[in-house]
Amino acid sequence: xxxxxxxxxxxxxxxxxxxxxxxxxxxxxxxxxxxxxxxxxxxxxxxxxxxxxxxxxxxxxxxxxxxxxxxxxxxxxxxxxxxxxxxxxxxxxxxxxxxxxxxxxxxxxxxxxxxxxxxxxxxxxxxxxxxxxxxxxxxxxxxxxxxxxxxxxxxxxxxxxxxxxxxxxxxxxxxxxxxxxxxxxxxxxxxxxxxxxxxxxxxxxxxxxxxxxxxxxxxxxxxxx
Numbered sequence: 001x002x003x004x005x006x007x008x009x010x011x012x013x014x015x016x017x018x019x020x021x022x023x024x025x026x027x028x029x030x031x032x033x034x035x036x037x038x039x040x041x042x043x044x045x046x047x048x049x050x051x052x053x054x055x056x057x058x059x060x061x062x063x064x065x066x067x068x069x070x071x072x073x074x075x076x077x078x079x080x081x082x083x084x085x086x087x088x089x090x091x092x093x094x095x096x097x098x099x100x101x102x103x104x105x106x107x108x109x110x111x112x113x114x115x116x117x118x119x120x121x122x123x124x125x126x127x128x129x130x131x132x133x134x135x136x137x138x139x140x141x142x143x144x145x146x147x148x149x150x151x152x153x154x155x156x157x158x159x160x161x162x163x164x165x166x167x168x169x170x171x172x173x174x175x176x177x178x179x180x181x182x183x184x185x186x187x188x189x190x191x192x193x194x195x196x197x198x199x200x201x202x203x204x205x206x207x208x209x210x211x212x213x214x215x216x217x218x219x220x221x222x223x224x225x
Contacts (some may be wrong), residue, residue, distance in 0.1 A: 015121050017043050021036070033068060036063065036064065044124075084128055095150070098114035116215070151179040161225070
């Protein structure tokens with residue numbers, strides 16, 4: 001996994017700003033302008049925290065007049081909350097799509113690989129989800145639903161594995177606690193690598209596949225019956 005300051009361009013389907021534009025292709029001017037404002041904010045968040053977003057910069061990035069902003073959003077807070085809620089859905093869809101294309105044995109690796117790729121491609125948005133959610137209640141609720149959905153998926157997989165191996169699975173509450181704790185560990189690791197650029201983490205994380213393998217190992221060992 002590259003940790004150099006100048007990252008390679010991520011695949012277009014991993015970038016939420018591009019997905020926003022693609023999602024309104026062929027629609028009316030209003031929908032395209034709204035998407036352009038959201039995409040501009042998304043791009044700006046790559047280089048600044050949400051508190052430093054300005055409506056002027058967003059409008060400049062979207063190529064619209066300042067007054068146009070207020071046709072679509074009440075204020076900067078409303079735009080950012082809407083942006084983050086949509087991004088959480090985009091994350092969930094990306095992970096689900098990766099899982100659907102994988103066998104059950106490879107499902108954890110497929111979902112983890114997708115999450116790492118989406119995290120890296122949208123580091124600014126992920127920084128908001130990891131560090132700034134208290135300011136955006138709608139996005140916070142959406143991210144909590146995403147986590148709950150993933151935890152439920154992991155718990156069911158652990159229970160199925162125990163049945164296949166004819167072993168007693170831990171109680172569901174125990175598995176659920178493990179899954180939430182493991183998810184927090186993964187987010188903390190990726191935040192250190194991709195957001196704060198911790199040199200210690202970076203030094204041992206230059207191989208993307210090795211990083212994904214480590215994160216999968218954490219999930220698999222942590223959820224063992």
